[in-house]
Amino acid sequence: MISSVLVANRGEIACRVFRTCAGLGIRTVAVHSDADADALHARVADTAVRLPGAAPADTYLRGDLIVRAALSAGADAVHPGYGFLSENAGFARAVHDAGLTWIGPPPQAIEAMASKTRAKRLMGLAPLDADRVTGADLPVLVKAAAGGGGRGMRIVRRVEELPAALEGARAEAASAFGDGEVFVEPYLEHGRHVEVQILADTHGTVWPLGTRDCSLQRRHQKVIEEAPAPALPAALTEELYALAVRAARSVSYVGAGTVEFLVADGRAHFLEMNTRLQVEHPVTEAVFGLDLVAEQIRIAEGHALDTVPPRASGHAVEARLYAEDPARDWTPQTGTLHRLAVPAGVRLDTGYTDGDPIGVHYDPMLAKVVAHAPTRAEAVRRLAGALERASVHGPVTNRDLLVRSLRHEEFTSARMDTGFYDRHLAALTASAPDPYAPLAAALADAHGRSRFGGWRNVPSQPQTKRYLMGGEEHEVRYRHTRQGLTADGVEVVHADARLVVLEVDGVRRRFEVSVHGDQVHVNATALTALPRFPDPAARLAPGSLLAPMPGTVVRVADGLAEGVAVEAGQPLIWLEAMKMQHRISAPATGTLTALHARPGQQVEPGLLLAVVRES
Numbered sequence: 001m002i003s004s005v006l007v008a009n010r011g012e013i014a015c016r017v018f019r020t021c022a023g024l025g026i027r028t029v030a031v032h033s034d035a036d037a038d039a040l041h042a043r044v045a046d047t048a049v050r051l052p053g054a055a056p057a058d059t060y061l062r063g064d065l066i067v068r069a070a071l072s073a074g075a076d077a078v079h080p081g082y083g084f085l086s087e088n089a090g091f092a093r094a095v096h097d098a099g100l101t102w103i104g105p106p107p108q109a110i111e112a113m114a115s116k117t118r119a120k121r122l123m124g125l126a127p128l129d130a131d132r133v134t135g136a137d138l139p140v141l142v143k144a145a146a147g148g149g150g151r152g153m154r155i156v157r158r159v160e161e162l163p164a165a166l167e168g169a170r171a172e173a174a175s176a177f178g179d180g181e182v183f184v185e186p187y188l189e190h191g192r193h194v195e196v197q198i199l200a201d202t203h204g205t206v207w208p209l210g211t212r213d214c215s216l217q218r219r220h221q222k223v224i225e226e227a228p229a230p231a232l233p234a235a236l237t238e239e240l241y242a243l244a245v246r247a248a249r250s251v252s253y254v255g256a257g258t259v260e261f262l263v264a265d266g267r268a269h270f271l272e273m274n275t276r277l278q279v280e281h282p283v284t285e286a287v288f289g290l291d292l293v294a295e296q297i298r299i300a301e302g303h304a305l306d307t308v309p310p311r312a313s314g315h316a317v318e319a320r321l322y323a324e325d326p327a328r329d330w331t332p333q334t335g336t337l338h339r340l341a342v343p344a345g346v347r348l349d350t351g352y353t354d355g356d357p358i359g360v361h362y363d364p365m366l367a368k369v370v371a372h373a374p375t376r377a378e379a380v381r382r383l384a385g386a387l388e389r390a391s392v393h394g395p396v397t398n399r400d401l402l403v404r405s406l407r408h409e410e411f412t413s414a415r416m417d418t419g420f421y422d423r424h425l426a427a428l429t430a431s432a433p434d435p436y437a438p439l440a441a442a443l444a445d446a447h448g449r450s451r452f453g454g455w456r457n458v459p460s461q462p463q464t465k466r467y468l469m470g471g472e473e474h475e476v477r478y479r480h481t482r483q484g485l486t487a488d489g490v491e492v493v494h495a496d497a498r499l500v501v502l503e504v505d506g507v508r509r510r511f512e513v514s515v516h517g518d519q520v521h522v523n524a525t526a527l528t529a530l531p532r533f534p535d536p537a538a539r540l541a542p543g544s545l546l547a548p549m550p551g552t553v554v555r556v557a558d559g560l561a562e563g564v565a566v567e568a569g570q571p572l573i574w575l576e577a578m579k580m581q582h583r584i585s586a587p588a589t590g591t592l593t594a595l596h597a598r599p600g601q602q603v604e605p606g607l608l609l610a611v612v613r614e615s
Helices: 011-024 040-044 063-073 089-097 107-114 116-122 159-177 234-250 281-288 292-300 376-389 399-406 420-428 437-446
Strands: 004-007 027-032 047-050 077-079 140-144 154-156 182-186 192-200 206-218 221-227 255-264 267-274 315-322 335-337 339-341 347-350 356-358 365-373 391-393 463-469 472-481 484-486 491-495 499-504 507-516 519-522 525-529 544-546 551-556 571-577 580-585 590-595 608-614
Touching: 004 011, 004 063, 011 027, 011 040, 011 292, 011 347, 011 365, 027 040, 027 063, 047 063, 063 077, 063 089, 077 292, 089 107, 107 116, 107 267, 116 182, 116 234, 116 267, 140 159, 154 159, 159 182, 159 580, 192 234, 192 292, 206 234, 206 281, 206 420, 221 281, 221 399, 234 255, 234 267, 255 292, 281 292, 281 315, 281 347, 281 365, 315 376, 315 399, 365 376, 376 399, 391 507, 391 519, 399 420, 437 463, 437 472, 437 491, 437 499, 437 507, 437 519, 437 525, 484 491, 571 608
Parallel strands: 004 027, 004 077, 027 047
Antiparallel strands: 140 154, 140 182, 192 206, 192 255, 206 221, 221 315, 255 267, 315 365, 335 356, 339 391, 347 365, 463 472, 463 525, 472 484, 491 499, 499 507, 507 519, 519 525, 544 608, 551 571, 571 580, 590 608
């Protein structure tokens, strides 16, 4: 039996595997980069081993260091998690060769399915020839052959855009997966992304563990997932099961895996097989009452599955909470996560705890929040309510997008497809901050001062305070009076440093306030306290392009130099952060008057990259 497991991964999935191992009485071993020395997964494991030498972003790709860490820590098994080396057949072989148990599929199965192009051929399909794509083939999708998560993907709607899409996809795939191979396939505009969870043992049993719908995707990155996939005809569901089992048997699969499809016009189109645990596996666990990690371990120990899988019960929905800013083209955000807590009754899978830093080197996912209920409508309502009430204090997140998506009529009626955000993203991200949040923040800030320390004999001169909220500046006014704090248009029922109660038009509203430096959180609204007198030196020239995040300048547009004319929207600079590339484009048509960015340059948020003077 397995007695000690090393997880060749980090963050949320490492913590999740450790949780199961602890329940089974199995010792746990973490590995970490220098950037992750104090990360949660390194703290909760029984033993943690530093991976030396490599840059933080590449450390977890060093299979030789990870095998050496397992041996030195006395582990007898390795769980790959997802991402990094989880679908690397060479790493699986290295684990076997070292005499360790691999908690995953056989290397030959990984090899057969790890490349999407090989997987398609195995299923009797073939990608398009990139050199022969014509207008009749459009639109097409450029995809990385060796990975997922939206990295290395580009939609192409004009033939002349294909070469640039191929180049960009190759660069991003090479950075994210160590393999720049890409391929081209037809892009189906209004399909649903449906997948089947499979579990297979070494005795020939393969379980199809229900369907999942992952259609809500932004930039090909899954945002909300659910099980079972709603409103699928029974015959189509059985066809998906049969195709998934066929894919697994074709490579003698063992362990947990996922077969992904695009469902359109009542037909199932095979996409790929992921030879690992998926990020969205908790919804399947909730519906089937299973611990898939525990099942992976049992299978690796040689145990047989029952002949018939367990029965499903109810519905589960998962939302991925990311540190990303919708006002800055969804760029990943860094900083300190001051507080992360969700109401009781939902599952929270995370690799962070209060006070942890969110760095630039890795994926910006903070957590997965999962709700399970007897019906889909109840599960969706429970998840939306929990997210709305969650305390998420720190960098900007996609929390508002998640709540609004879950409550959108197209989603609640199960009529969504992969084009959901193409149609609705602008409306779902329109700023709608609470208009009373700045006042509540100001009143909480005023609490604790002497009751009459701010009192004035001249009621026409109120106290003022300024906040940045939703990208706009808000000034609020209040007074210290003999009766306490007052403000025009509302009744201040209660005000202290953490709680403000206001009565507006006869309705009382509670505002919970949390302050972290100049960052203030009022319920679910984030504000930044502004100084009373702005620093004149902080003003920038119009057209200044600032780094939106920490990262590396990987490319500057060909021929770009000071004095060159540029067009509005023209890509000028490419930054790489968290294994993804982000374009910095000209804000207006005009002339480039300054260019400070250089390929290979490390940049911090707010660094001036270039200046465009509008014509």
